[in-house]
Structure formats: C-alpha cells, structure tokens
Amino acid sequence: MEMGGMSGIGLGHGELVELVRKYNRPGPRYTSYPTALAFTEEVGAEELLVTTEEETGPLSLYFHLPFCETLCWFCGCNTIITRDYDQVGEYLGHLEREMDLYGEWSAAGRPVEQLHFGGGTPNFFPPARIRELGAALHRRFRFADDAECSVELAPSTLEREHVAAFAEIGMNRASFGIQDTNPEVQKNIHRIQPHAKNRETMGWLREHGFASVNIDLIYGLPGQTVESFRRTLDDVMELEPDRIAVFNYAHVPWIRPAQKILERSGLPDAETRIGLLTSIFESLSGHGFVMIGLDHFARPGDELVRAREERTLQRNFQGYSTRGGREIAAFGVSSISQTTRAYRQNHKDLVSYRAALGAGRLPVARGLLVSREDRLRREAIHRILCDLELDRAAFGEKWGIDFGEFFAHAREPIEELREDGLLEEEGALLRVTPAGRLFLRNIGMALDPNLPAGAGRYSRTV
DSSP: OOOOTGGGGTOOHHHHHHHHHHHOOBOOOOSSSSOGGGOBSSSOHHHHHHHHHTOOSOEEEEEEEOEESSOOTTOOSOOEEOOOTHHHHHHHHHHHHHHHHHHTTSOTTOEEEEEEEEESOGGGSOHHHHHHHHHHHHHHOEEEEEEEEEEEEOGGGOOHHHHHHHHHTTOOEEEEEEEOOOHHHHHHHTOOOOHHHHHHHHHHHHHTTOSEEEEEEEESOTTOOHHHHHHHHHHHHHHOOSEEEEEEOOOOTTTOGGGGGGGGTOOOOHHHHHHHHHHHHHHHHHTTOEEOSSSEEEOTTOHHHHHHHTTOOEEETTEEESOOSOEEEEESTTOEEEOSSEEEEEOSSHHHHHHHHHTTSOOEEEEEEOOHHHHHHHHHHHHHHHHSEEEHHHHHHHHTSOHHHHTGGGHHHHHHHHHTTSEEEETTEEEEOTGGGGGHHHHHHHTOTTTTTTGGGSOBOO
16 A cells, blocks of 8 residues: 555654654564564573474575675674675675585575575675675576565665676675765765765666565665655665665664764654654655555565565564565574474674584584464564554464464553554454554554563554
C-alpha cells in the first residue's frame, strides 16, 4: 500500500509529535527472536551445530568481510579498521577453513538460494581476491539458477574493477550506503562521499547487469535539517534505485564508543526528527515507492512488494527477505548463523576467531537453542512486522494454542496501541493502521514478554 504523505497516515503534525514522544523508547529491531542479547556462552558449540545436521533444505549464505579503511563514526557494525591489504589473503584462508569445517556438519548438495557479502567493506578486497573468494565458494556449494546474490558496497573506495569482479562471481544485487549527501553532515559523521561518486557507482552497477540496487539512508544524524534531507532525498531519486532503506540512526555509544563523537555536533532534537520522518514518507510515496515495513521501501512490482502481498515476506539478520525458512550459514568474524532450532555467533575478535580455526574448530563463541515457545513468538512478531496484520484465530489453530491465553501479557499493550490508533481489530484479525507502520517495533514489543531484560541496551524505536 502506498502512502501519500503524512495525510496518508491519518495523523496531524501535533498528533505525530505526541505519539513519537510516547513511543520513542529503546526496543529491538526483531531481526531475530529471541534477540542477540539472549545469546549465551553456556550452550556448547556442538549442541548448536547438531541443529545444522537436521537441516536438509536450501541454504542462505552470509559472509562477514569486516575490513574498512576508516571508521564512520555512526557505524554500529563490527569492523576492523586497517590499510593493511595483506590481511585479506590471510582472512580468505580463514573463510575457506571455516567453510570446510561447516561442510562436516551440513548435508552435501544442498542448493544455495541466497548469498550475501556484508561488512565492513566488501570492496576492501582487491578484485583478484574477490575472484578467489568466488572460486572458493563455487567449489564448495551448489548455487540455484535463480539464486539471489548480493553485496554491500562503499562507493568512496569503489572502482569499476571491483564491480566487474563481483559480477563475474555471480553477484546480481547490490546495496550501498549514502546516508546523507550533504557535505557538512558527511564531515560530522566522518564519511566523505561526493554525490558524483554515487552516480558513478550506480552507473557501474547498471553497466554490469545488477538486477536490483538498494540505497541506504540514515535520518537523525548531526547537522541534518528537514530542508537539507529533502535535498538528499532528491539526490537519491535521481539515481533511480530499486529499493531504499531509511534507517533511524541508532545511537548506542555504550556499545560503539566512537558514536560519542557525534554528540559534539549535536544530534537532531525530537521536533527535527519528526520533520525528517515526515519528509521521508512524503518524498518516497510521491515517487511511487511502496512501504514494505520497518524502514524499507521498494518500487511496485519488486520482489519484496510481491512477497508482502503474497504473505511470504520474511525477516532475518539482513532485514526483510523474500525467501524465508532457509538455514542461514554465516562465515567470518562475529557472523550469526540460524537454523530452525538455534542461533550461533562466531567470535567477535579476529584473534579468537583465528585461534578456533587453527585448533580445527568452528569459531562459535555463543548461541541459543530456540524453544517451541520462542519459535511461536518469533512467528507472531515477524508476521505482524511483515504482513502488517495477524489472524489470531488462524495462528492459534496452527500452533495448537489459545492465542489470548498464550499472549495474555499483550492484552493491555495491544489495547493501548489500539486506543492510540496504531492497531485496529476486526474480530480475530489484528491489523496495523497506516499510522502504526511508523511504530512497528513498538507493536512487536507488545507481543514480547521477555523485553524487560536488557531493554535499555537497545536503540530507540523512532
């Protein structure tokens, strides 16, 4: 459903201000459930890996390529800042060793339907090393003919040869962060990226046949104004991306200390953030983009749009996905794998990661076995975030529960969300209103009985 500005949401400015003030509190993004804060070192690696032996279906592969030349001060990712390109060859060897060890647990011949290179900066890898990684992958895995293979790129250090190398190894989708095209904002966040470089990057991707290109933006950065961000949105529209993700800046300096630097330039106040949010919806809806769900927009006809319409949209650590129910096998430092019954995360530091592989072990640092109740709650939360509605009667029948009893803790929060115009009820159907789409994280939180533990460690929801 397209949204024609804030009027399409059904809220006046004053109403929106009050709701943001009320609901803008720390909360998860629900890329997993339970969230990563629940992961523990108490469960053994072998116990987690046994759940991989149980999987027989298609695979989704993720590779964390953590190196960056410089640190962007807003970044919340696990990165290694270096200009020592010799580390790439050593890291490739680690990835190959990890793939081989994983192969001892996973059934042979399973088709790979998705592949994603995340960072860090994947194009930190020189083109020759990109081709080496691609060859190593294709020696070990069988890719489906229609596999979605995507890579995150950093235009500031990207060359045409990088794009050519990624295309040669089978990458057909790309994502790159612009965040903001205003030079002053870029200076404030320590990420200088002239818009001419964005245009050049888009041209190279189209030239090499990338079927879909996503652009990432962030609102809530120091120095942003409503007027300046409208110009950023205009600049992005000029590039004609297929998808756009507009993230609320997650200020978590207790996790990423470099973010404290941003406070020197002053983060936007609540009124400005609301204006930025308004601009986003007005601009993207005006250009025909469809809101997928939390932060994501796509053009009509895009696979994400079709998946939402067909109720097959999924949510995982990469955000929204068109192909759910796949085991996510993740490789590289700090990466997170997911099976039906478990999550497991690799060591976050390179020294421990390397030591485990040297000892002949998969570098699992912590994880979680997921109970039936966890899976039930995960599906309920993800369905409301993906479908924007939940048939409580059908859900209860599917899982063999009384929905009202199982989610008794949610009665009061759901009623409050309904009274505030963010949810509506039609018999057993619970539906997110147009206004509620701005508060999807809060709606997910209503179904989450485990939220109080560590809630203050999350970023704010709006």
